[in-house]
Amino acid sequence: MPESSAPTDNELVTHSLRDRAFFGxxxxxxxxxxERYITxxxxxxxxxxxxxxxxIFIKVYRNLNSFxxxxxxxxxxxxxxxxxxxxxxxxxxxxxxGYLVSEGDDIVKLIAADNVDPEAIFDQQVSNKLLxxxxxxxxxxxxxxLILRYFEHLEYxxxxxxxxxxxxxxxxLVHRAKKQLKQKLESLDI
Amino acid sequence: MxxxxxxxxxxxxxxxxxxxxxxLYWLSYEYAFWAAWVLSVxxxxxxxxxxxxxxxxxxxxxxxxxxxxxxxxxxxxxPYLWLLAxxxxxxxxxxxxxxxxxxxxxxxxxxxxxxxxxSVVGAMMLHSIxxxxxxxxYMGEQLESYQSRAEFEAQMWQNPxxxxxxxxxxxxxxxxxxxxxxxxxxxEEWNITITELRPKDSELLLSGRKVRMLVATTTxxxxxxxxxxxxxxxxLDDAPGVTKWREExxxxxxxxxxxxxxxxxxxxxxxxVVEDDDVVLSSRPNLSTTTPETVIEVAKKSLCANHxxxxxxx
Numbered sequence: 375m376p377e378s379s380a381p382t383d384n385e386l387v388t389h390s391l392r393d394r395a396f397f398g399x400x401x402x403x404x405x406x407x408x409e410r411y412i413t414x415x416x417x418x419x420x421x422x423x424x425x426x427x428x429x430i431f432i433k434v435y436r437n438l439n440s441f442x443x444x445x446x447x448x449x450x451x452x453x454x455x456x457x458x459x460x461x462x463x464x465x466x467x468x469x470x471x472g473y474l475v476s477e478g479d480d481i482v483k484l485i486a487a488d489n490v491d492p493e494a495i496f497d498q499q500v501s502n503k504l505l506x507x508x509x510x511x512x513x514x515x516x517x518x519x520l521i522l523r524y525f526e527h528l529e530y531x532x533x534x535x536x537x538x539x540x541x542x543x544x545x546x547l548v549h550r551a552k553k554q555l556k557q558k559l560e561s562l563d564i
Numbered sequence: 565m566x567x568x569x570x571x572x573x574x575x576x577x578x579x580x581x582x583x584x585x586x587x588l589y590w591l592s593y594e595y596a597f598w599a600a601w602v603l604s605v606x607x608x609x610x611x612x613x614x615x616x617x618x619x620x621x622x623x624x625x626x627x628x629x630x631x632x633x634x635x636x637x638x639x640x641x642x643p644y645l646w647l648l649a650x651x652x653x654x655x656x657x658x659x660x661x662x663x664x665x666x667x668x669x670x671x672x673x674x675x676x677x678x679x680x681x682x683s684v685v686g687a688m689m690l691h692s693i694x695x696x697x698x699x700x701x702y703m704g705e706q707l708e709s710y711q712s713r714a715e716f717e718a719q720m721w722q723n724p725x726x727x728x729x730x731x732x733x734x735x736x737x738x739x740x741x742x743x744x745x746x747x748x749x750x751x752e753e754w755n756i757t758i759t760e761l762r763p764k765d766s767e768l769l770l771s772g773r774k775v776r777m778l779v780a781t782t783t784x785x786x787x788x789x790x791x792x793x794x795x796x797x798x799x800l801d802d803a804p805g806v807t808k809w810r811e812e813x814x815x816x817x818x819x820x821x822x823x824x825x826x827x828x829x830x831x832x833x834x835x836x837v838v839e840d841d842d843v844v845l846s847s848r849p850n851l852s853t854t855t856p857e858t859v860i861e862v863a864k865k866s867l868c869a870n871h872x873x874x875x876x877x878x
Binding site for chain 1 (some may be wrong): 568569570572573574576577578582583584585586587589590593665666668669670671672
């Protein structure tokens with residue numbers, strides 16, 4: 375069967391509302407992405423991750439009727455994942471710690487490619503370890519927007535739907551996040 | 565983890581009988597936020613209508629009669645409660661609109677601007693039918709802790725020792741219309757001399773209408789020694805229009821100017837008398853006082869000359 379004939383997210387949502395079994399397809403489609411996402415947000419323990427992930431999908435199912443089909447399902451499900459991860463931190467009463475910068479997540483190149491800040495800081499070789507340290511020091515709102523933009527590769531419009539901010543604000547947040555990241559990297563003497 | 569998660573989710577859905585919340589459930593949320601937004605915009609309009617009434621009609625026309633300067637008058641009479649109410653309701657409207665399904669997508673200026681803008685339009689409509697006055701009046705009557713603008717004005721004007729009174733003439737005390745019996749809003753009676761009033765003001769006072777009056781007094785005999793200096797109609801028994809206020813302001817300015825001019829003339833005369841005991845210049849303008857003695861006598865008797873409003877003369 376050609377790939378183009380695979381049901382769209384919206385079709386799967388409609389089917390899931392009629393028959394619960396179809397919801398399994400949505401889980402399959404998004405579990406890997408969401409698992410990576412919540413890991414990047416700081417849910418590092420595998421058992422915790424499994425719990426959080428399960429809660430996300432349960433909530434997605436409960437809220438299926440609130441999904442506005444004119445918007446992106448992907449952004450909608452990321453929004454729920456984002457909120458669940460934050461709730462999880464709150465329950466633990468802790469700040470997220472540590473972000474996995476997996477191979478292929480060439481954030482440095484991606485950030486530099488946007489060329490918002492022409493200075494050459496990103497042209498330098500920045501190790502994942504240092505980048506991780508710099509990211510850890512960013513304000514939450516900046517860290518979140520960088521993860522969505524450069525790790526999850528979401529468009530501004532989708533990030534706006536995940537973070538519930540106007541699209542214009544996403545651009546501003548990304549710009550400021552990069553500026554702050556640059557300052558953190560500089561302070562780490564890179 | 566793949567199949568484990570999928571299976572565990574489906575098992576849990578089955579086991580706990582979890583079903584999606586109905587569409588109506590989510591719509592009710594959405595409608596609740598929109599309804600709350602509409603309500604806060606309407607209440608904002610009401611607050612703004614009262615705010616506009618209470619800040620537009622706070623007796624600017626006679627502010628010199630009650631306060632030392634425009635700044636003290638302005639700070640004293642600013643309707644803080646309604647400013648706060650309008651500001652809070654705009655914030656509530658902002659919050660509600662932001663929480664609608666697509667509220668986060670609208671730019672800040674649109675969210676704040678629409679909430680503010682609709683309230684302003686609503687307030688203008690309410691204001692045009694005088695709703696601000698009636699709502700303010702109604703709240704003043706119903707709520708003990710709320711002071712309506714009319715009550716506030718009355719409080720400012722009912723202060724005999726500061727030279728301000730509010731009330732109406734009960735009856736003429738003497739046949740020659742030199743004194744009247746005046747009942748103030750606290751139901752106290754005063755004998756007021758009206759010889760210093762302009763004919764226009766006397767007419768207004770003697771009509772028996774509720775009036776505001778600037779008075780001067782001798783320190784010895786407050787109760788019976790009051791002299792009326794100027795009379796203004798009480799206009800807060802119904803919603804006053806801008807024309808009424810403008811008319812009142814013009815009347816007040818005219819009154820003050822006329823009295824000041826008269827006092828200036830008197831002072832000029834006194835100076836001339838001091839300079840030359842025997843000669844009074846024939847060019848003296850429009851004064852009934854033709855001899856130095858009379859000039860000095862009139863100046864001494866003019867208690868109104870010491871009223872703060874008319875005292876600016878050098």
